[in-house]
Structure formats: structure tokens, C-alpha cells
Amino acid sequence: MxxxxxxxxxxxxxxxxxxxxxxxxxxxxxxxxxxxxxxxxxxxxxxxxxxxxxxxxxxxxAPRPGPAESLLIRMGVADHTARLLAATPVLRRSWLGAVALTLLLAVGAGLAASPLMLLATAPLLPLAGVAVSFGPGLDPTYETAVVAPMHTFRLLMVRTVAVLSTTTALSGLASLALPSFGLAVLGWLLPALALTATGVALTARLGPVLAPALVGGGWIALVALNVVLSSGTPVPFTAAGQGTAAAVAVTATALLAVVRDRFDSGRPLGPSLRSLPFTARRLS
Known part of the structure; x- marks a missing residue:
């Protein structure tokens, strides 16, 4: 020196x-x-x-919390939960940009004709978000997540809450762009809850990719069939359809509570999880 x-x-x-x-x-x-x-x-x-x-x-x-994690901590969310929420893949700008673009196209179609595209598309967004947030081959942190020292069911619920919060907020903002249709433009909300709850409940048996895919495909087929067979409002967006969506959401949530233990048995999340060592699966 x-x-x-x-x-x-x-x-x-x-x-x-x-x-x-x-x-x-x-x-x-x-x-x-x-x-x-x-x-x-x-x-x-x-x-x-x-x-x-x-x-x-x-x-x-020490890791430096990002803006989203810092905001959650200031709101009173526990540090570890805030970190899990902030790490959810659907909170990345690429996913949020894709959702915003989809909703923008749906709003454009609504301004030109009817809000049907928004009503049909918005319920699919949280369903797709769950698959992206907890699916092998889609979530880059999947293998790390399933061997983390916490229950797989809790991790899935945390990420589902993140997905529902962001997609519901964005879809709600999109609905505000179509004020001429009144409250009818919010007809996507109950179907979104029903599809998400059903998809997550079926994940216990079918896995986090196949379950949302089947539920989403069924929703598309149902809406398309109603459009072809009827010139009026599709049944899912009538009062009877909304009541049915609410009932499905409640039933699927109850089923989810019944099968929650399956998420930590090594069976629910497909071959990728089953192929992990027994000790790693028990840690998840």
C-alpha cells in the first residue's frame, strides 16, 4: 500500500x-x-x-426485494409469502403485456359490435395464468418449487391468488372501456371464478397443464355452441348461466378442500414430480 x-x-x-x-x-x-x-x-x-x-x-x-415484493410487505404480507407472490411467473412483464394485448383486442371488438369477445376471453385468462405459474415446461422454477420445504397446495394457492388478482384487475379495467353495456359487461367475473376453481381442483388428478386445458376447451366449446344455436345472449351470460357459474365455483372450491392432500402426495403434478426422489417429494 x-x-x-x-x-x-x-x-x-x-x-x-x-x-x-x-x-x-x-x-x-x-x-x-x-x-x-x-x-x-x-x-x-x-x-x-x-x-x-x-x-x-x-x-x-441479502436478496433485494423488487418493487412488487416491497409493496406487498408494506401492505402487511409476510416476507416469505410476499416473495412467493412476487416470484409468480405471471407477474412478469411479458405475461402482463400479453394479457393486456388480449384484453385490448377484446375491447376493440366490443366497441365495434358486442362485448361477447371480452365476456368469452376474460374467464380464460386466470385459467391460463395458473397453468403458466405452476406447470412443468412452462414455469422455469417448477422443479425448485415442488421440492421447496413447503406444502405444494399452499404454493399453488399463493400463485393462484396472484393470478386471479392481476387478471381480474386488468379485466375490470377493460370492462370500464365499455360503459354503454352496463353491468352486463361484468358477466365474465363469475365464469372466471368457476373455471379457475374447477381447473385447480382437477389439477389434483390431471396435472397443472392438462386440467386447465380441458376446462378452457370446454368453456370455448360451450360459448361457441351457444353462439351458433342462439341469436340472443349466450346462456353463460344470462341470469341462469351466472347462477350456474356461481354454483360451479362453490362446488369446485369445496372439492378443492377435499382433495388438497393429493397435492402433497407426489401424484398430482404429473410425471415430472413423480420422477423426483421420495425424500424430495416429501419435502414439498
Whole structure:
């Protein structure tokens, strides 16, 4: 070293009185200079110095929460839950952009003719989001998630809540762009809850990709069949259809509570999970 920290700076640093930018310069120098660290030990006990550096290393290595995670923590969500929510794949800009574009096209069709495209499309978005958020080959953190030391069912529910929250908010904003249709434009809400609850409940047996695919395909076929056979409002968006959607949502939620243990048995999430070692599956 061509220079060393002078005694006055060492004393101020030891007593916590050294201000930036000298503080930064001294700390950088201390990290590389054993002689100056020895001089510092004359003012501070070596154990205290070591503890300080350990705290600094821990602080530097600690993960920095992103904007979404920080917001959730400020809202009172527990740190670990906030991290799981913020890590949900559907909160990435690419997914949110795709959802926004889909809804924009649906609103355009609604302004040109009827809100049918929005009513038919919006219920599919949370269903697709669940598949993207917890499906092998779709979620890049899938294998890590299923061997994490927490229940698979809880992780799936956390991510489902994230999906429902974001897609419902975006679909609600899209509905505001069609005020001329009144409350009828919100006819997608109950079907969205019904499809999502049904898809998640069937995931226990069919897996996180096949279950949403079958439920979504059934919804598309139902709407298309109603459009072909009837010139009026499709049945899913009538009062009777909305009541049926509500009943399906309640029934599927009850079924989900019954089969929740299947999510942690190693069977529900397809061959990728079953192929993991027994110990890893029990940890999930």
C-alpha cells in the first residue's frame, strides 16, 4: 500500500463518527490493508470488528426485494409469502403485456359490435395464468418449487391468488372501456371464478397443464355452441348461466378442500414430480 489511513480517521471510524465520502474510502482501504485493520484493533476489540464485517457481508449478500415484493410487505404480507407472490411467473412483464394485448383486442371488438369477445376471453385468462405459474415446461422454477420445504397446495394457492388478482384487475379495467353495456359487461367475473376453481381442483388428478386445458376447451366449446344455436345472449351470460357459474365455483372450491392432500402426495403434478426422489417429494 502506498498510503494508510491516518490515526484521526481510524479513531473517528472506530467511534462511528466518520462521515462520507471519507467513510467509504476508509472502509474500502480497510478491506485490503492488514496494517490499518491492526491499527483499528487498538480502538475496537477484534471480536467486534469481525462481527461488524460479518454483518456487512450478510447485508451485502441479502436478496433485494423488487418493487412488487416491497409493496406487498408494506401492505402487511409476510416476507416469505410476499416473495412467493412476487416470484409468480405471471407477474412478469411479458405475461402482463400479453394479457393486456388480449384484453385490448377484446375491447376493440366490443366497441365495434358486442362485448361477447371480452365476456368469452376474460374467464380464460386466470385459467391460463395458473397453468403458466405452476406447470412443468412452462414455469422455469417448477422443479425448485415442488421440492421447496413447503406444502405444494399452499404454493399453488399463493400463485393462484396472484393470478386471479392481476387478471381480474386488468379485466375490470377493460370492462370500464365499455360503459354503454352496463353491468352486463361484468358477466365474465363469475365464469372466471368457476373455471379457475374447477381447473385447480382437477389439477389434483390431471396435472397443472392438462386440467386447465380441458376446462378452457370446454368453456370455448360451450360459448361457441351457444353462439351458433342462439341469436340472443349466450346462456353463460344470462341470469341462469351466472347462477350456474356461481354454483360451479362453490362446488369446485369445496372439492378443492377435499382433495388438497393429493397435492402433497407426489401424484398430482404429473410425471415430472413423480420422477423426483421420495425424500424430495416429501419435502414439498
Amino acid at each position: 502506498s498510503w494508510h489511513v491516518d490515526d484521526a480517521d481510524v479513531r473517528e471510524y472506530a467511534h462511528g463518527d466518520l462521515a462520507p465520502p471519507r467513510l467509504w474510502s476508509v472502509e474500502t482501504h480497510l478491506a485490503a490493508c492488514a496494517d490499518c485493520r491492526a491499527a483499528l484493533s487498538a480502538h475496537v476489540a477484534p471480536a467486534e470488528i469481525d462481527a461488524g464485517w460479518a454483518r456487512l457481508d450478510a447485508e451485502l449478500d
